[in-house]
Amino acid sequence: xxxxxxxxxxxxxxxxxxxxxxxxxxxxxxxxxxxxxxxxxxxxxxxxxxxxxxxxxxxxxxxxxxxxxxxxxxxxxxxxxxxxxxxxxxxxxxxxxxxxxxxxxxxxxxxxxxxxxxxxxxxxxxxxxxxxxxxxxxxxxxxxxxxxxxxxxxxxxxxxxxxxxxxxxxx
Numbered sequence: 001x002x003x004x005x006x007x008x009x010x011x012x013x014x015x016x017x018x019x020x021x022x023x024x025x026x027x028x029x030x031x032x033x034x035x036x037x038x039x040x041x042x043x044x045x046x047x048x049x050x051x052x053x054x055x056x057x058x059x060x061x062x063x064x065x066x067x068x069x070x071x072x073x074x075x076x077x078x079x080x081x082x083x084x085x086x087x088x089x090x091x092x093x094x095x096x097x098x099x100x101x102x103x104x105x106x107x108x109x110x111x112x113x114x115x116x117x118x119x120x121x122x123x124x125x126x127x128x129x130x131x132x133x134x135x136x137x138x139x140x141x142x143x144x145x146x147x148x149x150x151x152x153x154x155x156x157x158x159x160x161x162x163x164x165x166x167x168x169x170x171x
Contacts, residue, residue: 002114002116002131002134004108004109004111007108007134007138008105008108008109010138011101011104011105011138011141012105014141014142015097015101015102017145018045018048018094018097018141018144018145018148019094019098021145021148021149021152022041022045022090022094022148023091023094025041025090025152029041029155030042030090031086032151032155034151034154039080039147040086040151041148041151041152042085042086042090042093043080043085043086044144044147044148044151045090045093045094045097045148046079046080046083046085046088046093047076047079047080048097048144049093049096049097049100050076050079050083051076051140052097052100052101052104053100054072055074055076056104056133056134056136056137056140057103057104057107057137058071058072059071059133060133060134060137061107062120063118063119063120063128063130063133064111064114064118064130067118067120071120071123073123115130116129116130116131116134117129117130117131150171153171
């Protein structure tokens with residue numbers, strides 16, 4: 001059985017963790033990419049905002065409450081270019097993400113006896129239960145918290161070169 005109060009508290013803590021990693025990052029660091037095909041802190045934060053608005057909460061809602069309706073299409077990889085993530089303001093993007101997360105938490109807490117076993121076919125052809133989407137949403141947070149932390153770690157390595165962080169331990 002899924003404890004929505006515990007889960008919503010986890011989502012709150014994750015939002016606070018993301019805020020603490022991203023808040024106040026200088027613009028040059030926010031836009032820095034470890035490679036041309038990799039995302040920056042600004043890209044990741046923009047992605048988190050768009051996913052919060054248009055993916056997990058919305059798809060869980062459709063699965064639970066609109067089983068006959070098609071999911072609105074999403075394009076997380078394409079959004080980085082089509083929505084010009086690189087030109088966004090990090091502080092505004094972070095604030096918008098945190099606001100959306102608060103809405104998501106309120107939505108989760110308002111659910112009454114959701115059937116997490118309700119499933120539907122993903123456009124790629126596999127089947128997802130509402131509970132799978134919920135689990136993926138939480139996992140998505142942790143994956144991007146790790147990614148944001150690694151971006152901060154790698155940027156700091158460049159700032160402090162030629163010195164080593166070997167004494168700190170292994171990544």
